Amino acid sequence: MELWLESCIAVLAVLVLLLCIRLHLVKKAAREIHAALPEKLNTDTNTPITLSCRDKDLCLLADTLNQSLEQLRAMQHCFEQGNAQLQTAITSISHDLRTPLTAICGYLELLEKEPLSAASRQYVAIIRERADVMTQLTEELFRYSVVLSVPLAQSLQEVSVNRILEGSIAAMYAVLKRHRITPDISMTDHTVLRTLDPSALSRVFSNLLNNAVKYSDGDLSITLSEDGTIIFSNTAAALSEVEVGRLFDRFYTVENAKNATGLGLSIARALVEQMHGQMDAAYEAGRLVIRMQI
Structure with missing residues (x-):
């Protein structure tokens, strides 16, 4: 057992x-x-x-x-192959459009100097407005393709975010005042230093300020925190939460946007992400709030 x-x-x-x-x-x-x-x-x-x-x-x-x-x-x-082909196509299209647009704008300048009837001058003004919009879109297409294809690594340097933000606001101040927008600015006294591309950061701020011109109901709040959080917010009663969720989509515009190409915020987010930052948008109590962390 x-x-x-x-x-x-x-x-x-x-x-x-x-x-x-x-x-x-x-x-x-x-x-x-x-x-x-x-x-x-x-x-x-x-x-x-x-x-x-x-x-x-x-x-x-x-x-x-x-x-x-x-x-x-x-x-x-x-996806990468298709995206590369799209970038190449955008660059080619923007280049191909530049030459005829330059010719159109040149002939428009000559036509505007000619004696015209009131009706003809009105038609010419409409053509000028549409030509300017096409020129702006062409330039945005070219810049967008450059942003996606050219790395920023060689241009990175330590910069003061405070100084670049102040310079961007100063450069756009006349445009903001022309649209009756007086920005409410709140910046930390602490110097926020980051290793970034200064020209790219200036472009981001410029695009955000232009976005405020398009969508603001007359106000603009800009804050810079010590941790590098930057917030652009403005009243935008005409927008909806769904529209705000699509503002970073390529070529997306809303009906009340003035001379919008649908590329400004796409370029801004692409540049921020290339500099290892984040950017998002939200619709909070009737206000468009764009946050970026760098």
Whole structure:
């Protein structure tokens, strides 16, 4: 009886040992998948996820993940190729439009100097307005393609965000006053230093100020916090939460926007993200609030 009991205990001990070894191998394989999956997602590599154990179920899981990663890489390459083709097309279109637009504007200037009837002068004014809008859109298309294709790494330097924001507001102050907008400015006394592209940051602020001209009901609040948070907010009763959610979409404009191309905020966000910052928009109690963190 004792011999039989000892034999059972020995068998159970062996089984427990085997189960512990198998559990250890399974946990090791799970850790290998956990470590390898983010690497495969974040790097452009065709190497598959490999496991040190040969467990059938875990190998099947790894094979499924490898197939999904391969499909994801193919979709990513298609997207990158399509995006590159779109940028090339935008650049080409903007270049192709510049020459005839320059000619049109030149002939318009000559026509405006000619003696015209009141009706003809009204028609010419309408043509001039439309030509100016097309010229602005063409320039925005060109700048947008440049922003997406030219990296900012070589232009980065330590700058004072306070100084650049002050300069941008000063440069746009006359335009704001012309639209009866008096900005309420609140800046920290602490100098906010960041390693950024100064011209790109100036462009971001300029686009945000132009956006206020398009959508503000007559007010504008600008704040700069010590942690680098910048908030542009203004009353915009004509906007809706849905419209605000689409303001960063390429070419999206709302009906009440004045001379909008739908690219200003897209360019601003792209530049901020290239400088490793964040920008978002919200609609809060009838106010358009744009926050950026740099």
